[in-house]
Amino acid sequence: xxxxxxxxxxxxxxxxxxxxxxxxxxxxxxxxxxxxxxxxxxxxxxxxxxxxxxxxxxxxxxxxxxxxxxxxxxxxxxxxxxxxxxxxxxxxxxxxxxxxxxxxxxxxxxxxxxxxxxxxxxxx
Amino acid sequence: xxxxxxxxxxxxxxxxxxxxxxxxxxxxxxxxxxxxxxxxxxxxxxxxxxxxxxxxxxxxxxxxxxxxxxxxxxxxxxxxxxxxxxxxxxxxxxxxxxxxxxxxxxxxxxxxxxxxxxxxxxxxxxxxxxxxxxxxxxxxxxxxxxxxxxxxxxxxxxxxxxxxxxxxxxxxxxxxxxxxxxxxxxxxxxxxxxxxxxxxxxxxxxxxxxxxxxxxxxxxxxxxxxxxxxxxxxxxxxxxxxxxxxxxxxxxxxxxxxxxxxxxxxxxxxxxxxxxxxxxxxxxxxxxxxxxxxxxxxxxxxxxxxxxxxxxxxxxxx
Numbered sequence: 001x002x003x004x005x006x007x008x009x010x011x012x013x014x015x016x017x018x019x020x021x022x023x024x025x026x027x028x029x030x031x032x033x034x035x036x037x038x039x040x041x042x043x044x045x046x047x048x049x050x051x052x053x054x055x056x057x058x059x060x061x062x063x064x065x066x067x068x069x070x071x072x073x074x075x076x077x078x079x080x081x082x083x084x085x086x087x088x089x090x091x092x093x094x095x096x097x098x099x100x101x102x103x104x105x106x107x108x109x110x111x112x113x114x115x116x117x118x119x120x121x122x123x124x
Numbered sequence: 125x126x127x128x129x130x131x132x133x134x135x136x137x138x139x140x141x142x143x144x145x146x147x148x149x150x151x152x153x154x155x156x157x158x159x160x161x162x163x164x165x166x167x168x169x170x171x172x173x174x175x176x177x178x179x180x181x182x183x184x185x186x187x188x189x190x191x192x193x194x195x196x197x198x199x200x201x202x203x204x205x206x207x208x209x210x211x212x213x214x215x216x217x218x219x220x221x222x223x224x225x226x227x228x229x230x231x232x233x234x235x236x237x238x239x240x241x242x243x244x245x246x247x248x249x250x251x252x253x254x255x256x257x258x259x260x261x262x263x264x265x266x267x268x269x270x271x272x273x274x275x276x277x278x279x280x281x282x283x284x285x286x287x288x289x290x291x292x293x294x295x296x297x298x299x300x301x302x303x304x305x306x307x308x309x310x311x312x313x314x315x316x317x318x319x320x321x322x323x324x325x326x327x328x329x330x331x332x333x334x335x336x337x338x339x340x341x342x343x344x345x346x347x348x349x350x351x352x353x354x355x356x357x358x359x360x361x362x363x364x365x366x367x368x369x370x371x372x373x374x375x376x377x378x379x380x381x382x383x384x385x386x387x388x389x390x391x392x393x394x395x396x397x398x399x400x401x402x403x404x405x406x407x408x409x410x411x412x413x414x415x416x417x418x419x420x421x422x423x424x425x426x427x428x429x430x431x432x433x434x435x436x437x438x439x440x441x442x
Contacts, residue, residue, distance in 0.1 A: 031163075047174065049177045051160070053184060057194075071159070
């Protein structure tokens with residue numbers, strides 16, 4: 001199965017593109033709203049430079065789409081391609097998390113509860 | 125969300141931060157980017173870390189816009205790698221010319237004694253510099269038909285501004301250097317090389333203009349090359365030439381360092397400008413600066429070489 005990549009590099013949970021796609025999966029947002037949402041659910045602060053660098057790449061690849069806006073704050077939404085990409089990335093992270101949990105359980109001889117992938121830097 | 129009054133306060137700052145980004149990016153994302161900065165800052169002035177973060181992102185976008193980084197198509201990666209080497213070589217030329225000036229007449233500083241080591245390193249450096257110049261010229265000749273085709277197809281307006289500035293800086297450099305040469309012929313060696321007066325000031329101006337000419341021509345070359353329709357065979361030729369130039373740069377840097385070391389042991393008076401036979405310190409700030417810039421340029425060149433080599437095998441597949 002092909003791995004979720006942008007420009008050939010494998011994505012990690014705290015990579016800006018994954019964070020942006022995850023945020024937009026909850027609905028369209030403009031730059032500042034995206035930044036605040038990501039800080040809220042992942043504990044990762046994306047400055048304007050990093051955020052718009054990732055937005056540029058995601059738009060180039062057709063993973064997100066700009067929406068019409070009455071003011072300067074242009075909102076973006078996740079595209080169908082972006083949703084498929086995010087689903088693949090989440091699936092991959094899920095498998096990785098499950099494998100990590102399984103090995104930890106074997107190593108520690110204790111039961112580790114199964115749960116979804118944790119975004120790096122998120123509050124415990 | 126900031127108030128109108130606060131926005132008026134941060135507006136010019138936001139717009140100044142936007143200047144780090146290329147024009148095409150500013151045209152597409154500029155307004156919303158400024159709006160986000162204003163929302164983000166909420167009326168506060170950006171601190172140095174914030175400014176540096178945006179500067180780094182903006183420069184990254186400029187490199188992408190120039191086709192130097194961030195490309196996934198193999199042919200474009202080879203082109204980007206070759207252009208990276210070209211830019212690195214342009215940077216290398218500046219300390220290279222400074223080295224040529226510093227080492228001027230070095231072989232006349234020996235009455236007798238071993239001049240073999242400095243001669244070997246100096247000649248190696250000069251030969252490699254010549255080879256690099258030929259390689260760059262060959263690449264330009266190889267792409268000349270593509271350039272003519274590009275201009276005939278109406279591409280000139282896209283590069284006119286860059287070429288205009290390159291010509292202006294070149295003419296200014298020629299004028300100042302020509303004037304300096306005439307002036308220098310009326311001065312003694314002591315007047316030219318000691319103290320800091322009008323001659324030295326104009327020398328610095330000439331050096332800055334030369335660096336500007338190199339930079340503007342490099343920018344023009346990048347702007348032209350990234351727009352050309354280049355066949356796979358031509359790209360391979362350009363890639364080979366780029367690898368040659370990229371590999372030569374660290375060798376030239378090593379040769380310059382070796383020349384300094386050998387001169388420091390055999391003729392340190394030349395480096396310090398003291399009478400022949402004296403024993404001054406071999407440390408020279410100007411040579412150190414030359415070697416630092418050469419090393420930086422060599423590193424950038426090797427980055428380009430690696431990009432060319434890594435994408436080479438995929439060139440026929442793509």
